[in-house]
Amino acid sequence: MDKLFVCNVCGHIEFNHIPEKCPVCGASKVNFRENPDAIIPSEKEGKEKHVPVITVTAACGMIDDCRDIHIKIGSTTHPMQQDHWIVWIDIYVNNNYTSRYTMLPDSMQPAVSIHVKKSVTGKLTVVHFCNKHGRWIANAEL
Numbered sequence: 001m002d003k004l005f006v007c008n009v010c011g012h013i014e015f016n017h018i019p020e021k022c023p024v025c026g027a028s029k030v031n032f033r034e035n036p037d038a039i040i041p042s043e044k045e046g047k048e049k050h051v052p053v054i055t056v057t058a059a060c061g062m063i064d065d066c067r068d069i070h071i072k073i074g075s076t077t078h079p080m081q082q083d084h085w086i087v088w089i090d091i092y093v094n095n096n097y098t099s100r101y102t103m104l105p106d107s108m109q110p111a112v113s114i115h116v117k118k119s120v121t122g123k124l125t126v127v128h129f130c131n132k133h134g135r136w137i138a139n140a141e142l
């Protein structure tokens with residue numbers, strides 16, 4: 001079981017260590033706290049709308065040596081409303097943070113597509129934050 005360390009400034013999670021500074025917001029390491037409950041268990045009520053669905057494609061349509069990875073929040077798509085939406089999606093490869101996608105609910109759907117080098121293998125992790133229901137997680141094999 002990975003240890004979860006949460007940035008109290010932006011809500012980002014680091015796995016198993018505290019970084020010198022938050023890779024998302026730049027806050028110093030004193031802002032991180034261990035919190036084993038930082039991610040909602042994927043069997044909890046609301047899982048249909050919150051557990052990320054990850055689809056790894058064999059090839060990218062735009063770039064050589066690349067594969068598309070489609071990420072959608074919920075098997076039943078999560079709402080995007082003024083009072084209830086997916087605020088951000090963080091992506092990790094082998095437990096190392098790689099990118100954050102932030103969203104406002106007016107125009108956006110709770111989904112993102114990313115491009116990952118084919119030479120990169122291992123575990124892809126998606127953590128997202130719903131403003132009402134907290135952080136949820138899913139993994140896929142690269």
Ligand SMILES: [Fe+2]
Nearest residue numbers: 084130132133
């Ligand atoms: Fe929600």
